Amino acid sequence: MTINNLSPAEVTRYARQMALDGWGREAQEKLKSSRVLIAGAGGLASSVAVYLLSTGVGAIRMVDQSRVTLSDLNHQILYRERDLGKSKATVAERRLKDLNPFSLVEGQSKTISEHNISRLAANCNLIIDAMNNAPAGYLLNQAAVKFRLPLIHAWVWEMDGRVTTFWPGQGPCLACAFPEASNGHKSALLGPMPGIMGALQALEALRILGGMGPALMGRLMMFKGDQFNFHEKPVKANPQCLVCRRLYP
Numbered sequence: 001m002t003i004n005n006l007s008p009a010e011v012t013r014y015a016r017q018m019a020l021d022g023w024g025r026e027a028q029e030k031l032k033s034s035r036v037l038i039a040g041a042g043g044l045a046s047s048v049a050v051y052l053l054s055t056g057v058g059a060i061r062m063v064d065q066s067r068v069t070l071s072d073l074n075h076q077i078l079y080r081e082r083d084l085g086k087s088k089a090t091v092a093e094r095r096l097k098d099l100n101p102f103s104l105v106e107g108q109s110k111t112i113s114e115h116n117i118s119r120l121a122a123n124c125n126l127i128i129d130a131m132n133n134a135p136a137g138y139l140l141n142q143a144a145v146k147f148r149l150p151l152i153h154a155w156v157w158e159m160d161g162r163v164t165t166f167w168p169g170q171g172p173c174l175a176c177a178f179p180e181a182s183n184g185h186k187s188a189l190l191g192p193m194p195g196i197m198g199a200l201q202a203l204e205a206l207r208i209l210g211g212m213g214p215a216l217m218g219r220l221m222m223f224k225g226d227q228f229n230f231h232e233k234p235v236k237a238n239p240q241c242l243v244c245r246r247l248y249p
């Protein structure tokens, strides 16, 4: 049996999504053969990981060096009171394995750096930027450029969120859109905001991995939670981008 074959239990498990027009068995098997790097194990990552696992992505590598604190529990839905003080990567791995035994989950408790990012991303099909941390985003972007991987980026602060897909070689990279890191890190956050933006990242990832194609490449989608509206603006590849211009003739 190859890794792509779906067992009867998996066919039942995914029946609701396999009944969708444009999804079906072929897309489900593509999903099963996919590996995703999720950078971060906080609020965005909790939401992304639960949806990617529950829908049958074959393998997930989740990387985060931090431990669960009490103020994480208002928005990081993977964790419980009993997890306080424990490694997020370790707890997340255990909880996600409970969710879907047909997928491989690997939690790595480490800081993503220029020394390990290539190794972490090397055999993945897609990168999720769930760090809410600008310097880390640029490291992920370097790997996306190196391996020409889609990088689904999201960011949340207070009642605002943004999400977009970078795909070096096919569309803009993160440095095309944001040549310089934005200043400051606001820690005020209402729980559902990372949940919403993480769910959008998961939906976009499923579209790409399942073969429907990206919806957010070249589109920076922003959600204002205080006004309950979405708006967007275009993002273009920058021919002078210092990070990705070599990919273009």
Ligand SMILES: [Zn+2]
Binding pocket: 172, 173, 174, 175, 176, 177, 237, 238, 241, 242, 243, 244, 245
């Ligand atoms: Zn670029």
